[in-house]
Amino acid sequence: MVGRHFREEDTPTPVERVSEPVRAKRYTQEPAAVKPVAVMPEPTKRPRKRKSALKTISTLLILAGLAMLLVSGGMWGYSRYRYWKQDQTNKELATHVKVLDTEAEAPAAEEETEKKAPIEVDWAALKAVNDDIVGWIYVPGTVVNYPVYQGKSNDDYLRTNALGEYSVGGQVFLDYQNAAPGMVDRQSILYGHHLWDGTMFQPLSLLDDQAVFDATDTIWYVTEKEAFELQPLFMYYVAPDDETVRQFTFASDEKFREYLKQQLAKAVTKRADAEQLVDGALRVLTMSTCNYYDGYGRSILVAIEK
DSSP states (O other), rough: OOOOOOOOSSSOTTTTSSOOOOOOOOOOOOOOOOOOOOOOOOOOOOOOOHHHHHHHHHHHHHOOOOOHHHHHHHHHHHHHHHHHHHHHHHHHTTTTTEOOSGGGSSOOOTTTOOOSSEEEEEHHHHHHHOEEEEEEEEOTTTSSSEEOOOSTTTTTTTSSSSTTTTTOOEEEEOOOOOEEEEESSEEEEEEEOBTSSSTHHHHHHOOOOOOOHOOOOOOEESSSSSSEEEEEEEEEEEOTHHHHHHHHSSSSSHHHHHHHHHTTTHHHOOOOTTHHHTOOOOOEEEEEEEEEOTTTTTEEEEEEEE
């Protein structure tokens, strides 16, 4: 193998050696780590559509509230109008009746047994308005001072006045199965509404208080031919569908009095001598009106002749 032979002189001396340039070692300084800066997210903007929908809903709710107020106000106003109309009709009918102030004004009775009613009724004028008129009910010291009508059914005057118009309180009426003009059968029944404004038979419903019952001494039922002075005997409650109230004729005095005793057993108020008066009763005038007590629905006032 052929090699290269070096001579001694060929070997460079330290001086002769060419020093390679010393390269300065470069130190590259890495940049300092930068801490991330927390960037607050931009607030999420609600879409315009959502804002618009909420605004629409709010507007609709306000309009609905206003509409409800208007409807409620209209209903209240209409209710007041109906009561006012009812009152006007009864006031107009009452112009055909004169309530006498004193005993001296009362018309003289043709017979000693005939009652002297403290009212004078213009029957011709009332018949000209409606010839279903059969009587007049008057309770001194109260607003009960009304004509009494009798229809072909008990619905005829329930919500219809004497003029044939719809009326919230109708008219006081005699049961269609009673013999006209009333106080002919053993029991004659009059019906009248219990109105919130204190009219019609509302004052009679208050006789379920014993103090009010005791303070009510007289009830007048007047027909074209006769006047009946009565006194409250007792009051009791029944359900609206209780047909035991509607009994008019009885086979005998005993059967009639037995019936009255059965009703008297339900009394909420009564005269102290009610039992004794029932024992001699020949006929009664019964007045039925609404009450608003759970389990009942009707207040029944039974009156007997003095």
